[in-house]
Amino acid sequence: MDLIWWLLWIFWFTAYIxxxxxxxxDLFRDENLSGWFKALWIIALVFVPFLTALIYVIARGKGMAERARERYAGVPEADDYRPSASVSPAEDIAKAKALLDAGTITQGEFDALKSKALGNQYFGA
Structure with missing residues (x-):
């Protein structure tokens, strides 16, 4: 029975932290709250931690959700980071050549892209 109480205590303590x-x-992310009020909330969290956290979540919970929504609104989905599939090696080499001609990449980078498009493992092949 002591083990169950100990595990329950660890769970609640971790949830509280x-x-x-x-x-x-959230306090530091809120731009509308002045520095003095932020300091007061932090001091209250130090001296009356459980009650202060409960009051903060009840009083400012809606604002917390809005700030979290704003923070994640600009983050693209994971699918946006996938590179597009290659159509053909010739097209990949042509794109790399256009980048080389524009001065965006160096000759060494062009050679590496060309080698990769052709499926060679070594740059000199």
Whole structure:
């Protein structure tokens, strides 16, 4: 029975620490709140931690959600980072040549892209 209480205590303590970290990060992310009010919230978190975290989540929970939504609104989906599939090696080499002619890449980078497009493992092949 002691093990169950110990595990329950560890769970609640970990959840509380997570809430405190979320509250502190939200405090520093809020641009509308003055520095003095931020300091007061931090002092209250130090001296009356559980009650302060509970009051903060109740009083400012809607604003916390809005700030989190704004933060993640500009983050593209993971699918946007996938490179497009190659159509043909000739097209890849042509794109690399256009980059070389524009001065965007060096001759060595062009050679590496050409080698990769042709499927060679070594640059000199």
């Amino acid at each position: 997570y809430v405190v970290i979320v509250v502190i990060t």
